Amino acid sequence: MRIKQVSVMVENKSGKLAEATGFLASKDINLRALSIADTQNYGILRIIVDDPEKAAHLLLEAGYLTKITEVLSVAVPDCPGGMDKIVRKLSAGGIGIEYAYAFPALEPGTAYMILRVDNNDKAEAILNS
Amino acid sequence: MKYYQPEKECASVEEIRAWQSEKLVKQVKHAYDNVPYYRDLMDKQGVKPEDIRSIDDLHKLPFISKYDLREAYPYGFLAVDKSEVVRIHSTSGTTGRRVIAFYTQHDVDLWEECCARAIVAAGGDKNDVVQVAYGYGLFTGGAGLHGGSHKVGSMTLPMSSGNTERQIQFMQDLGSTILCCTPSYAAYIGEVLKNMGLEPNKDIHLKAGIFGAEPWTEEMRRGIEKSLGIKAYDIYGLTEISGPGVAFECSEQKGMHINEDHFIAEIINPETGEVLPEGTKGELVFTCLDKEAFPMIRYRTRDICVLKREKCSCGRTFIKMAKPMGRSDDMLIIRGVNVFPSQIETVLLEQGYQPNYRIEVDRVDNNDTLDVFVEVTSDDISDTVKDITVKEKELAMAIRNMIGIGAKIxxxxxxxxxxSEGKAKRVIDRRKLID
Structure with a gap:
């Protein structure tokens, strides 16, 4: 399934991440899933929220460099080899994975993977096949 | 109307030289007789007014620098009785003590004529609506173009800078055709126009802009021309010499004609003071020929540029100056390398970024650091670390290629x-606080 992820550039300085998460909390934005990537200058806070458009709008207004990206959310069995199966499938289909992160689902036995790939259409077709 | 004063603007080179020689002799005598500070400079150099018989003797005269003007502050260079002065203007004083320039009515008239020439060269005449969005007040920008517009007979809108939405409202309501302001403010007006959902040549009807008082690049010119739907003309001047209109651009948009009936331009080696041949890069030096209140002879502008006399398709014969590469005041020496902010701006525009940037120079452990902050929109970047890193590296590489040293982006x-709605403050040099 395709979902919208909100990415926020956060300066790589102590306190800056807390500033951003504090802002999100103050706006009552619940983070369903998140990952943090870091470079020398920035951290990129990637979040899945209920209303990505609203969250992005609020963040932009507050001066955060914010971007909405379409990513794939894939349910995987919460057992050894669950992720491996997905990754192999995509790899065999020639799909490049830029980044991925996972979170457990509310129902036991399932986890969700968030995947940013170089071709959403093709990846979806492969996963649905 | 093609020229404001064709008999001057299109005179032969021989005529121009003859005027310059005749006026120089008088101007030197005027300064020597009435400005004790300048008399001292000439005496120290061992040169008397009678040694100056034509412009061939110009090189014998001492230079005047900003330092001299500060030493003589405020009245030291005033060459007429105070009762003859009708106006003053002043520099912003950002590089030290401000300079105050004095004007008699005659000085104001000639200055305004220079600005009128610039407006006519940009296609203006009495049917135009000229919106002057340079700052009014001590700054020469507003008063200069305002006076020039009066001389041309255009409808003059004395807006001053700032209140951008009101500026755009007036453009819409009164149909302004010519905008005069700093290039950074013109770019900002273009940005606001777009944000308001308005389109050039539809919602506003500007045809030309006359922009000066700060360095700008060709790329910035193209950006402004597009965002405002105009042809953008450069204008040059400095308070010490009179204000805007010392030189102005014509339809060719390739260098600015210097008003040679009023000013002699020279290019010198900034280190040695030696006069350099035409076409060589160096420091621009001006000699005013008609000044009553505030004579400036061989005034060192600190602007680095090139002069070229060549046949111009506009028909004007005045020598042209290239856009200054920057003031030597603005020049940063970073790790021993001369860096002009305009060079970094050129790279940003070439790489598809907006000219919204800040340069920060600091010294950490005895090493100079150069940080360039560049604004990007969410559309400019992707959210992967790889892409952002690649973009920063590409930009850092392009800047290194241009200036020869590395920068952190x-x-x-x-x-x-x-x-800013006036001049852009784009450079922060923190090293001065430590030294």
Missing amino acids: HLVPIGSIER
């Missing part, structure tokens, strides 16, 4: 760098 969200 910081991509920051649009709007996070302070906008």
